[in-house]
Amino acid sequence: MYKETILKKFEPRLDNILYILHELQDNNEQHYVSKEDLKLCADYLSVPYSFVHGVATFYTMFSLTPRGRNIIRLCDSPPCHLMGSGSLLDYLKNKLKIDVGETTKDGVFTLELTSCLGVCGVAPALMMNNATIGKLTPEKVDAILEERRKSL
Ligand code: FES
Incomplete structure (x- = not known):
């Protein structure tokens, strides 16, 4: 089972908990950590389920509910x-027909907000999955979404 392969990449030590949760989430088609994943992690690290659940809910980078194939932050x-991120947010919501925290009906995009990405010099900015993109305009947003759709 691939999840056991993921676990075995790490020593069963508590300081690996974030790496393990990241790997489990990244390898889930719906980009989330399922209850089964939390249990697997807890068993592997020999800690209570409630501890792993607490860690996963503390960090905003983890989701405990299914998300789209692409996460827009x-x-x-x-x-x-x-620099105009408010109007870009309205643009994205209209374009994708979803609100913050929601996933498009086709499961391709989830829209989220995040705090500073550390690239204020090229604001406004977003992350598409693991890539940070700045100097956003509606046209650039269109191109980013199109590129992601084509890559499916
Ligand atoms: S405030 Fe947006 S990247 Fe820093």
């Missing part, structure tokens, strides 16, 4: 706001 911090 639009920066919601003041410098990006000053």
Whole structure:
């Protein structure tokens, strides 16, 4: 089973818990950590399920509910706001026909907000999965979404 292969990449030590949760989430088609994954992690590290659940809910990078194949995280911090992220958020919501925290009906995109991505010099910015993209405009957003759809 591939999940056991994931676990065996790490020593069963508590300081590996974030790496394990990341791997489990990244290898889930719906980009989330399932209850089964939390249990596997807890058993592997010999800690209570409630401890692993607490860790997974503390960090916003983990989701305990299914998400789309692509996660869009639009920066919601003041410098990006000053550069127009608010109107880009409206643009994305209209374009994808979803609100923040939701997934498109076809399961391709999930829209989330995040705090500063550390690239304020190219605000407004977002992360598409693991890539940070700045100097956003509606046209650039269109191109990013199109590129992701074509890669399916
Ligand atoms: S405030 Fe958006 S990247 Fe820093």
